[in-house]
Amino acid sequence: MILKEISLSIFQGEKVAITGNNGSGKSSLLKLIGGIFEETAGQVKRSYINVGYVPEHFPENIRFKLQDYLILVGKMTCKSDEDILKRIGNYAELFAITDFLTTPLNHCSKGTKQKAGIIQALLKKPDLLLLDEPLTGLDDNAKIELLNQLNSLQREKTIIFTAHEPLLIEGLADRVITVESGRIIYDAKTNKKEKFIYIKAKIPTREIIGPSPKVVDDKTSCQGELIGMEERRLQREQNEGETTGSSRARGKRPSRNGNQPHVMVMNQIIEEIPAVTYKFIGPDSVEIIVPAQESDEILAMLLKRGCSIFELTEKR
Structure with missing residues (x-):
């Protein structure tokens, strides 16, 4: 059993960090919350919400150009090509990857792929955004840039993410949950200090x-x-x-x-x-x-x- 004796509620608009050592169960808890994993015992009550998920590792074998990939994902939820292209353009500008839209994904940097992963999730217009170790493999400047962009998203959007880095936890989360050996050992609100660059x-x-x-x-x-x-x-x-x-x-x-x-x-x-x-x-x-x-x-x-x-x- 990966997770046990779990009891928690998460409300709209919260920014929740799930922390813990490797193998503690934090990624499993993230996926259980989003409905990617189903419970084998107990009960998980989820609102009827749209969920966007960003995996820790972006698939390496995708040969689409970045924009073509996002168009394909966008067609799953958007009604028109015009709407898709407009939203892709807006997010590409927000995440500073406009210059890479015609670049094959397998030629993009780790940071650009990570942003593409976040954009594909946002194109689904999620009420809940799940991110699994979103800063993994990014350099310091890219981490700060991504953090600023996540903070710029609508306040009512719920974000739940797993992380090791204090930068993301302190800079984005208003609540921190710590998992150890499949159990929640800490769950508390945080006081976010004002950040300066x-x-x-x-x-x-x-x-x-x-x-x-x-x-x-x-x-x-x-x-x-x-x-x-x-x-x-x-x-x-x-x-x-x-x-x-x-x-x-x-x-x-x-x-x-x-x-x-x-x-x-x-x-x-x-x-x-x-x-x-x-x-x-x-x-x-x-x-x-x-x-x-x-x-x-x-x-x-x-x-x-x-x-x-x-x-x-x-x-x-």
């Missing part, structure tokens, strides 16, 4: 020398505009004989240990980012702290401004 980024810098640089493409537009604005402001002040609190000879470019133009450009880029706080960690690098729920938007803003991200860390 620490972003380390390299900021594009450029000396202010001569006339404003011309904008030649989208990648340099933000940088060029900032430098040009600052140079024009300095020129106006020089022409009007104004001072701004630092000694400045007429007709000469301001300098502070030779680094002031760099700092001006970096400050103007960073000040546009709605961060909790930030600090410079090098001549052209900065560490920015942002709320986890806003991290995707802020990362996009940084990339649009020509910044390069070299480290992401989640903390509470």
